[in-house]
Amino acid sequence: MSTLFIADLHLSEQEPAITAGFLRFLREDAIHAESLYILGDFFDYWIGDDDPNPLHTEIAQALNSLKQKGVPCYFIHGNRDFLLSSRFAKKSGMILLPQEKVLELYGKRILILHGDTLCTDDTGYQQYRKRVHTPWIQRLFLLLPLFIRLKIAARMRAGSQYANSQKSESIMDVNQQSVIEHFNQYQVDWIIHGHTHRPAIHDIHIDDKIVHRGVLGAWHHQGSMFKVTKNSIELVSFPF
Numbered sequence: 001m002s003t004l005f006i007a008d009l010h011l012s013e014q015e016p017a018i019t020a021g022f023l024r025f026l027r028e029d030a031i032h033a034e035s036l037y038i039l040g041d042f043f044d045y046w047i048g049d050d051d052p053n054p055l056h057t058e059i060a061q062a063l064n065s066l067k068q069k070g071v072p073c074y075f076i077h078g079n080r081d082f083l084l085s086s087r088f089a090k091k092s093g094m095i096l097l098p099q100e101k102v103l104e105l106y107g108k109r110i111l112i113l114h115g116d117t118l119c120t121d122d123t124g125y126q127q128y129r130k131r132v133h134t135p136w137i138q139r140l141f142l143l144l145p146l147f148i149r150l151k152i153a154a155r156m157r158a159g160s161q162y163a164n165s166q167k168s169e170s171i172m173d174v175n176q177q178s179v180i181e182h183f184n185q186y187q188v189d190w191i192i193h194g195h196t197h198r199p200a201i202h203d204i205h206i207d208d209k210i211v212h213r214g215v216l217g218a219w220h221h222q223g224s225m226f227k228v229t230k231n232s233i234e235l236v237s238f239p240f
Helices: 016-028 054-068 086-092 123-132 135-143 146-165 176-186
Strands: 003-006 035-038 073-075 100-105 108-113 190-193 200-206 209-215 223-228 233-238
Touching: 016 054, 016 223, 054 073, 054 086, 100 176, 108 176, 123 135, 135 146, 176 190, 176 200, 200 233, 209 233
Parallel strands: 003 035, 035 073, 108 190, 190 209
Antiparallel strands: 003 223, 100 108, 200 209, 223 233
C-alpha cells in the first residue's frame, strides 16, 4: 500500500486539462492508495465556500466518491486557497489539517506543509501572508458580495504575478536555515511540501544525520506526486 501527496494543481475553469488530469489521477492512482494528502494551492483561488462555481461541485463530488471507496483525503491550505473552510470540507469529505503536520508513515516521521512559510527571504510575501491570515480581515472579506470578492481576488493575483516577476529566483525559494529549524523542531526524517514549483529531493546533513526535503511539482503540463510506501519515498511525474 501507499500514501500519496500532491500540491499546486491550481484548479480553475480556465485549465480544463488539469481538472481532467486530476480526475483521472483519482480514478487510476489515488483509488489504490491508503490515503491522499493535498498540500495546498489545490485551487487557483478561493473566495469562499459559498462560491457556486460548478468546478467546485465537480471536484467535491469526485473527492467524496474517493472517500466512499475507502480512501480518506486530507488537506493543508496553500496561499491561494487559505479561505477554504468547513463547508467545502464537509461537502467533499476532506479532512482539514493545521498548516504543519507530522505523520508517522511506515516507520518514517514526515513533516508536511504547503511550503510558503519556509520562504522567509521573501519578506514582502511574508508580510502579505500575515495580513491576509488576520481573522477579522478574513471575516470582513467573506461578508462582501461574491462579485466584489471575485474582483479583489483577480486584482490580488495580478499583483502577485507582477511582484514575483520583479523578484529573484533565490528569494522565492526556501530559506535553508528555516528548513533546518523545522527539522530540528519536529525531529523528522523528511519534509514534504509544495509552493515553490521546483520538484526535487534534497539531501540535507544536520549534525551526523542525513535528512530529506521533498518538493512537489506544480501541475502545469503534467502531474506530480510523492508516493510513500514501506520501502521508499518516490517523486513521480506523469502525463494528464
